[in-house]
Amino acid sequence: MTRSDPAAELTREVLDRVAATPDPRLRELLAAAVRHLHAFAREVGLTPDEWLAGVRFLTAVGHMSDERRQxxxxxxxxxxxxxxxxxxxxxxxxxxxxxxxxxxxxxxxxxxxxxxxxxxxxxxxxxxxxxxxxxxxxxxxxxxxxxxxxxxxxxxxxxxxxxxxxxxxxxxxxxxxxxxxxxxxxxxxxxxxxxxxxxxxxxxxxxxxxxxxxxxxxxxxxxxxxxxxxxxxxxxxxxxxxxxxxxxxxxxxxxxxxxxxxxxxxxxxxxxxxxxx
CATH class of the missing domain: 2.60.130.10 (Aromatic compound dioxygenase)
Structure with missing residues (x-):
């Protein structure tokens, strides 16, 4: 079977795995997060460099957070x-x-x-x-x-x-x-x-x-x-x-x-x- 849309296939595969989450509310949240994050990446054509910049930005946000500053x-x-x-x-x-x-x-x-x-x-x-x-x-x-x-x-x-x-x-x-x-x-x-x-x-x-x-x-x-x-x-x-x-x-x-x-x-x-x- 030819995969006509590899990105969409990947999203479906991730959603299939998330569907096994036992807690129903967590399952709902994870599935929605996956759908929207994948849609965002497809909409803007996210590049590997941009993805990495985002990871570095979130890492810096975490490093800046402590008990006195969130x-x-x-x-x-x-x-x-x-x-x-x-x-x-x-x-x-x-x-x-x-x-x-x-x-x-x-x-x-x-x-x-x-x-x-x-x-x-x-x-x-x-x-x-x-x-x-x-x-x-x-x-x-x-x-x-x-x-x-x-x-x-x-x-x-x-x-x-x-x-x-x-x-x-x-x-x-x-x-x-x-x-x-x-x-x-x-x-x-x-x-x-x-x-x-x-x-x-x-x-x-x-x-x-x-x-x-x-x-x-x-x-x-x-x-x-x-x-x-x-x-x-x-x-x-x-x-x-x-x-x-x-x-x-x-x-x-x-x-x-x-x-x-x-x-x-x-x-x-x-x-x-x-x-x-």
Missing amino acids: EFILLSDTLGMSSLVETIAHPAAGVATEATVLGPFYVPDAPWRAAGDSIAILDPDGVPALVRGRVRGPGGTGLAGAVLDVWQCASNGLYDVQDPAQPRGNMRGRFRADDAGRFTFRTSRPVSYTIPSDGPVGALLRASGRHPWRAAHIHVIVSADGHLPVTTHLFDAADSYLDSDAVFGVRDSLVKEFVTQPDGSTLVEHEFVLRVA
Whole structure:
């Protein structure tokens, strides 16, 4: 039998072998990955040199990743994959708060802080900001004891895990809402900053003519018993990178006014709405 299309035959052979995968979900994922990767290579006529360049690039991404920096998440972010996964997992529906990217600098087990405390332990150049609001369910009832896990960069554009001058836990904190779901905490007004661009992801951005800037934001993971947690942001409406955020994370519903107060500080208010689990 003459093989009229060796590339297609190879794809079918790989898929036949993957079909023996015992776990049904893993089988589905592997088969789809093979189909799409093989189709990509055929579509662009991938050369051996280009294939090797891709392998070297991914190897460099792995070498850049450690317990303090996740270059693979950064790559996923800048290709829009992280945002896509969140969009698929948490489709915009009704009044529930929209999800966006986790980012590469999340650190679990942030310090617990009392209502009204500041996460800006060391940020001398930051503009003080008060963040307050409520966590509620879709029916409007405040969610007692909801937890807000909050983090952001300092006013120098660096997270604590990037900056030796910052104490660990700076610009991070967990807060528990009161019996009515109300919360309040203090921080610095967020600033736009560049994602790490000294590694392979930065090189890819430069090669594709893209900038590395993220729109100014505060990260928040909101959770409450009996409800689905949401990983989200609060974006500063005055920021100039809202329309070109390097990781495609901006959602219009998350853009908020940071209102300047008479003493020069700022105030932002927001209501987080969680879906029932």
